Amino acid sequence: KSRRGYGNDALVGLAIGLAVLVKWLPAYTLLLVYLAFKWNTYGKKRLLMGAGIVAMVSVIVWLPWQWYAYRTFPELYELMQAYNWRHITESLGLHDHGPFYFLPKSIYLYGEIWLVGLFFLGYKWWKTRSAAEISLLVWIVVPTIFFSLPATKLGGYTFFTLPAVALASALVLHSV
Numbered sequence: 001k002s003r004r005g006y007g008n009d010a011l012v013g014l015a016i017g018l019a020v021l022v023k024w025l026p027a028y029t030l031l032l033v034y035l036a037f038k039w040n041t042y043g044k045k046r047l048l049m050g051a052g053i054v055a056m057v058s059v060i061v062w063l064p065w066q067w068y069a070y071r072t073f074p075e076l077y078e079l080m081q082a083y084n085w086r087h088i089t090e091s092l093g094l095h096d097h098g099p100f101y102f103l104p105k106s107i108y109l110y111g112e113i114w115l116v117g118l119f120f121l122g123y124k125w126w127k128t129r130s131a132a133e134i135s136l137l138v139w140i141v142v143p144t145i146f147f148s149l150p151a152t153k154l155g156g157y158t159f160f161t162l163p164a165v166a167l168a169s170a171l172v173l174h175s176v
Helices: 007-023 025-038 044-072 074-089 102-110 113-128 131-146 155-175
Strands: none
Touching (some): 025 131, 025 155, 131 155
8 A cells, every 4th residue: 555665566576476487478467457456546657667666576586487497498398388379379179269258158157147246346447436446347357358369268268367256246246
């Protein structure tokens, strides 16, 4: 909550850097959530400086491992990077699904209440312009859209949005 200092920004960067080591690209959704949460709190210069610190610290955390893997196992590293890229450009295995794959998949995983929660969250944000609501919306919507674009679609790609989906669903159930 402090507006002074960049310690909290560095901690967010540390968390994102560690998350990149576990789940790679989805971890950077947290940077968007950070920006959405701080948008009304910080001025533009402070927001950009904080985002820069978050990004820099996160790269400092995950880059040594990537460098080590590249230098120690160059052939395997390049093979894995090429395979990761293939997920984006071509459908691998039995995961050739259309662009709306995650909608029925999310209903199956979370139940219909999450869609009500999403619309309720959007409505609450529209009325209050709260940083909490926009952060949850960004956490849910951006990864869902982003991971709908690659050719290979796996249900687990967006599973890290579950905490935000659960909070949105809880907001609906709490308001009833």
